[in-house]
Amino acid sequence: xxxxxxxxxxxxxxxxxxxxxxxxxxxxxxxxxxxxxxxxxxxxxxxxxxxxxxxxxxxxxxxxxxxxxxxxxxxxxxxxxxxxxxxxxxxxxxxxxxxxxxxxxxxxxxxxxxxxxxxxxxxxxxxxxxxxxxxxxxxxxxxxxxxxxxxx
Numbered sequence: 122x123x124x125x126x127x128x129x130x131x132x133x134x135x136x137x138x139x140x141x142x143x144x145x146x147x148x149x150x151x152x153x154x155x156x157x158x159x160x161x162x163x164x165x166x167x168x169x170x171x172x173x174x175x176x177x178x179x180x181x182x183x184x185x186x187x188x189x190x191x192x193x194x195x196x197x198x199x200x201x202x203x204x205x206x207x208x209x210x211x212x213x214x215x216x217x218x219x220x221x222x223x224x225x226x227x228x229x230x231x232x233x234x235x236x237x238x239x240x241x242x243x244x245x246x247x248x249x250x251x252x253x254x255x256x257x258x259x260x261x262x263x264x265x266x267x268x269x270x271x272x273x
Contacts (some may be wrong), residue, residue: 130195148182155180179268183261193249200241
């Protein structure tokens with residue numbers, strides 16, 4: 122049971138990571154080009170007229186905050202009770218006289234939830250923000266270098 126709970130925590134971390142990687146797709150078109158935000162700004166060129174504007178394009182991904190997450194702590198609380206399932210007769214090895222008497226062996230079961238809801242398993246995961254990986258940082262840096270003024 123403990124191994125199953127530990128496996129569940131590991132799988133939860135994998136799902137967090139998979140979700141974050143899948144989220145990157147929405148910042149690129151089907152051909153792999155980054156989606157960009159194009160804005161008009163007042164021109165700062167020295168030779169521009171007072172009311173002149175320039176078009177500026179910036180990829181969306183570097184504009185957004187980095188929200189990489191990982192599981193920091195997993196708190197598991199297990200409340201259980203042992204339930205008596207009765208007795209099971211088992212054959213005992215014969216004694217010196219050769220008699221093999223059947224003995225009653227109590228059977229127990231671990232009850233996690235019963236009619237009174239006294240047993241339970243509670244799992245609480247604490248997530249924390251982490252720094253972007255090296256590859257993501259390089260990608261963001263490269264995308265940031267592609268932003269700039271465009272001709273319209």
